[in-house]
Amino acid sequence: IVMTQTPLSLSVTPGQPASISCKSSQSLLHNDGKTYLYWYLQRPGQSPQLLIHEVSNRFSGVPERFSGSGSGTDFTLRISRVEAEDVGVYYCMQSIQLPQTFGGGTKVQIK
Amino acid sequence: EVQLLESGGALVQPGGSLRLSCAASGFTFSNYAMSWVRQAPGKGLEWVSGISDSGGRTYYADSVKGQFTISRDNSKNTLYLQMKSLRAEDTAIYYCAKDEGAVDTYFDYWGQGTLVTVSS
Numbered sequence A: 001i002v003m004t005q006t007p008l009s010l011s012v013t014p015g016q017p018a019s020i021s022c023k024s025s026q027s028l029l030h031n032d033g034k035t036y037l038y039w040y041l042q043r044p045g046q047s048p049q050l051l052i053h054e055v056s057n058r059f060s061g062v063p064e065r066f067s068g069s070g071s072g073t074d075f076t077l078r079i080s081r082v083e084a085e086d087v088g089v090y091y092c093m094q095s096i097q098l099p100q101t102f103g104g105g106t107k108v109q110i111k
Numbered sequence B: 001e002v003q004l005l006e007s008g009g010a011l012v013q014p015g016g017s018l019r020l021s022c023a024a025s026g027f028t029f030s031n032y033a034m035s036w037v038r039q040a041p042g043k044g045l046e047w048v049s050g051i052s053d054s055g056g057r058t059y060y061a062d063s064v065k066g067q068f069t070i071s072r073d074n075s076k077n078t079l080y081l082q083m084k085s086l087r088a089e090d091t092a093i094y095y096c097a098k099d100e101g102a103v104d105t106y107f108d109y110w111g112q113g114t115l116v117t118v119s120s
Helices: none
Strands: A003-006 A009-012 A018-024 A037-042 A049-053 A066-071 A074-079 A088-094 A106-110 B003-007 B018-025 B034-039 B045-051 B058-060 B068-073 B078-083 B092-099 B107-110 B114-118
Touching: A003 A088, A009 A018, A018 A037, A018 A088, A018 A106, A037 A066, A049 A066, A049 B107, A074 A088, B003 B092, B018 B034, B018 B092, B018 B114, B034 B068, B034 B078, B034 B107, B045 B068, B045 B078, B045 B092, B058 B068
Parallel strands: A009 A106
Antiparallel strands: A003 A018, A018 A074, A037 A049, A037 A088, A066 A074, A088 A106, B003 B018, B018 B078, B034 B045, B034 B092, B045 B058, B068 B078, B092 B107, B092 B114
């Protein structure tokens, strides 16, 4: 399954919102009713960390300013008010089918 | 606190072999599938291999099938990746990742990574 993210990069003023799109080549809706779409953030020089699981569920400790939405093949990660610590590369990932595949990444920078 | 500590990365010549290890702590290792994910310099993330909680089932990306072998020792809380016939395109940071459940789930915790460089 091919995951396509847009935009490639984003420059955001602190306090302003940001939005990243992720599209999959096949529906990520399983017949168990779950949608297997995830979001990760890789801060500079660090390993990836899980932000969102199953489209819209924030992982433990993830701030409320991060939210996920979407269905089927179209998904969005939103940051309501970008902070300096949010810089890095954001990846979407699917796990409805092995191998898990990642989007190409969206680099978020602060203006 | 979940901790995953990779080791074993090194500079190796093309055609060489290397074994990576990942020491896990902070969770019941034997209850979870584990995976290796790699990231070539300046590139995105690529799932490489996964192994079930018992070690009885293993999975590989087509790009490494027949070249890499994943294994685990639940008595030592350690995950391994045996790599052979290494090529320049295997150069990457290799991350150990804990699967949330079975192999076909998502990765909820990642190690800090270990760098493998294949070059003469």
